Amino acid sequence: MPDTSVKYVAAIDQGTTSSRCIIFNQDGEIVAVDQREHRQIFPKPGWVEHDATEIWSKVQAVVAGAIAKAGLRADQLSALGITNQRETTVLWDRATGKPVHNAIVWQDTRTSALCNELGGADGQDRFRETTGLPLASYFSGPKAAWLLDNVPGLRARAERGELAFGTIDSWLIWNLTGGTNGGVHVTDVTNAGRTMLMSLETLEWDQSILSAMNIPESLLPEIRSSAEVYGTAVGQLAGVPVASALGDQQAAVFGQACYDTGTAKNTYGTGSFLLLNTGNRPVPSKNGLLTTMGYKIGSEAPVYCLEGSIAITGALVQWFRDQLGIIKTADEIETLAASVDDNGGAYIVPAFSGLFAPYWRSDARGVVTGLTRYVTKAHLARAVLEATSWQTREVVDAMYQDSGVQITTLKVDGGMTKNNLLMQHQADVLGVPVIRPRVSETTCLGAAYAAGLATGVWNDLDELKAHWQRDAEWTPAMDAGVRDREYQNWRKAVEKSFGWYADGS
Ligand SMILES: Nc1ncnc2c1ncn2[C@@H]1O[C@H](COP(=O)(O)OP(=O)(O)O)[C@@H](O)[C@H]1O
């Protein structure tokens, strides 16, 4: 039976491949977890969609599952926090509550040509000063513009004020708080910051970008902080304050207690996202990173981050398993890779949908290079894992060049961090210790923390920081000469991936 004197906070993590709900107690410990996958829809090469209605059903199911497993009633939850896959774009009809098209997922490349067109003479940097982002198919604004221009009737309906735009946080909050029956249409600064429509300075929609992309403001949600009560849930969570929203990578920053300027975390999932807290001012990037929001607690000053977004890391392990069939489970890759001492000279650059940070090359495609007859599947298994650590090394180098901050330890989380060989290689190629916390579900934890701060479950960041505990640490052991030589090889391999896809779409 749950302890009735303890306060509980629920968090929903709506991710790219699955949704989960985790309930935490006041010590930040997990009480119950429920998780469900949703369909990945691939209508054409490079296109990736989700059914937002299916996502909403799965979210309701995992909330019910987690509450049941915890043996709690909704009225025992002090708050609900939301964290989500970022950039994925939903348009829905305000009157019916139904999406007007499948959601366009962050990985979808259909807007590459539109982005090239929008860039004009300024190219990728046209909106960078205002938004911190290079023009790339990754972000939501061009996805919304594409829908308005390509789905018959949508532009007229949007101009009549009949439609709503949202990233997944907005879609969930609107539904959780009543949908067509009074649902609130809001987003938080971390999600709004990934649309390429928000100014990092004012934290408001930027009129000149809206007009350049031809997006009516009436579509857009109100931008709020990441930790405040947006509304009260109805339905199975009736009465629970919906009290936080954070993009999943920013939620991991919050859950990893990266509250001090100069602290960083890397989350290793489908892709990997390394965020460095740069304090209360945005730091512009000249080296292929994103300047992005970290979080904003109520009326406090916003915190900014530099981000190195890597599109494919864990997804390369999935490809090795599912497309090549060399391993049967993701865990097997460690045993196979450990059966040899090195990569045998082979490198794999997983530019499956171009390369994100620090290159932003939509013309890149994957390469396997350095092959000789000596190379076995075990060497390739190593090359798969090393692709993750080398890509991370490149974004860490870019962080240093942009911010002058030399990362002295790296906090890590996500599904790949259970791979010891990978984590050791990561420490080796960065030359700094890599540390994993005891609660590895840092994304949900961050959303729960923010919701709990907004509702008085926790008082301040110091209290949250005290919950963080080390679980495992890997220290660098590689000879510096070997490391530098291998890094050069990696960079040569990356160059070979450029220019494979001529029109960049
Ligand atoms: N033992 C392992 N070694 C390497 N990669 C792994 C291992 N176990 C899982 N993965 C990878 O981790 C990813 C899943 O991590 P997760 O944090 O759940 O990702 P996401 O939230 O993006 O779905 C998958 O891409 C999978 O291939």
Ligand SMILES: O=P(O)(O)OC[C@H](O)CO
């Ligand atoms: O859902 P994830 O964990 O793959 O994260 C996706 C990122 O938010 C994309 O920007």
